[in-house]
Amino acid sequence: MTFINGAPVQREDAVASSPCGALQELLAATRLLAGMPREVLAALGGDAVRWRHADGDTLFFEGDEARHCLLVAQGAVEVLRYDAAGDERMLHCFEVGQLVAEAAMFMPHGLYPMTARARGGTQVWRISRRALRGACERHPALALRLLESLSLRLYQRVNEVDWLTSSNAPQRLAAYLVSQAERQGLDIQLPTSQRHLAAHLGIRAETLNRILAEWQGKGWIRGGRRLWCLQDVAPLRALAAPAARAF
Known part of the structure; x- marks a missing residue:
């Protein structure tokens, strides 16, 4: 032991x-x-x-x-x-x-x-x-x-x-959620707390909470804490599009 x-x-x-x-x-x-x-x-x-x-x-x-x-x-x-x-x-x-x-x-x-x-x-x-x-x-x-x-x-x-220095907070969060959905499906579990996620994305925790609340109000996402469902992926993909690379 x-x-x-x-x-x-x-x-x-x-x-x-x-x-x-x-x-x-x-x-x-x-x-x-x-x-x-x-x-x-x-x-x-x-x-x-x-x-x-x-x-x-x-x-x-x-x-x-x-x-x-x-x-x-x-x-x-x-x-x-x-x-x-x-x-x-x-x-x-x-x-x-x-x-x-x-x-x-x-x-x-x-x-x-x-x-x-x-x-x-x-x-x-x-x-x-x-x-x-x-x-x-x-x-x-x-x-x-x-x-x-x-x-x-x-x-x-x-x-x-390069993405962190050229994107804004909604784009970074959208790209992150889309990448998680590609691995987990539309029902996703965040691998870390929202506070740690905000730090990972280089944004303030208050900004992250505001964006999530705004997207819930629009019907794009639903959930709370670490469990989320992506209800409308199209606008999220549009925000995340600049992160995509040809290779």
């Missing part, structure tokens, strides 16, 4: 090298690793260990030594940072089958650039820095796959910065 943030965390010593093991199956189903040979997956999971975390447990802190990346097996993992005033800002939420902090395994300073926290009951496989880097050295196809993924994410962040 290990303690993180004063809370007990269960470690499961699971055999990860078996091709029929739970880790091998999860790795094979991960979009980033789809089609990778079994020997590559075995190299990645050679010394991996599964950990269980309760809701709200911190998996690592910004500035900690980056010894492992995480593969989400159950629940979800939020990554966040804190500003100078101590307010948190959620950067992303990783779900089952997604890798967390794999880029940190290649950073020269060897530190995590963000904090990771469990959302709900969560299980993760901890894949060591040594295993990931070693697998990339022995299997160039894996290294190229990771480079492609990191390059795409960098391109997406550049587009997001």
